[in-house]
Amino acid sequence: MRHNDYGPVAGIPAARAAAAGYFERRGLPTDPDQIVLAPGSKALLFALLAVLPGDVVLPVPSWVSYAAQAALVGKHADRRADPGPGGGIPDPERLENALADARAGTLILTVPDNPTGTLPARDMLAEVCRIAERHGS
Numbered sequence: 343m344r345h346n347d348y349g350p351v352a353g354i355p356a357a358r359a360a361a362a363g364y365f366e367r368r369g370l371p372t373d374p375d376q377i378v379l380a381p382g383s384k385a386l387l388f389a390l391l392a393v394l395p396g397d398v399v400l401p402v403p404s405w406v407s408y409a410a411q412a413a414l415v416g417k418h419a420d421r422r423a424d425p426g427p428g429g430g431i432p433d434p435e436r437l438e439n440a441l442a443d444a445r446a447g448t449l450i451l452t453v454p455d456n457p458t459g460t461l462p463a464r465d466m467l468a469e470v471c472r473i474a475e476r477h478g479s
Contacts, residue, residue, distance in 0.1 A: 353379025396447020431462045441477040449479040
């Protein structure tokens with residue numbers, strides 16, 4: 343880029359291609375058009391919460407800014423997805439109930455967990471992802 347131009351909103355194409363290549367090498371087919379580079383996770387998450395439909399389901403504990411960001415865009419943060427036995431992600435059974443009962447459209451899930459830094463068992467994470475997908479979250 344020239345020194346006085348803004349870069350592309352989604353990120354420089356070469357950087358997006360490099361990120362896509364990283365995932366490709368790990369067996370996750372990824373096109374550079376699926377990559378968005380942002381100035382940090384908080385800014386990107388805030389933008390996503392602003393455009394995604396429905397309220398938000400948050401695991402407990404969760405990072406302090408997630409519920410505040412949801413409130414700023416007029417969404418309720420449902421905190422009934424209590425932690426399970428593995429790594430700060432929600433207990434699958436409790437998550438199923440929270441997503442079924444909530445007006446949620448978005449589940450915020452961080453791996454490793456933020457703020458605890460713990461990692462769940464792979465099979466538990468896969469189950470949580472299946473539940474979220476089934477509910478469109």
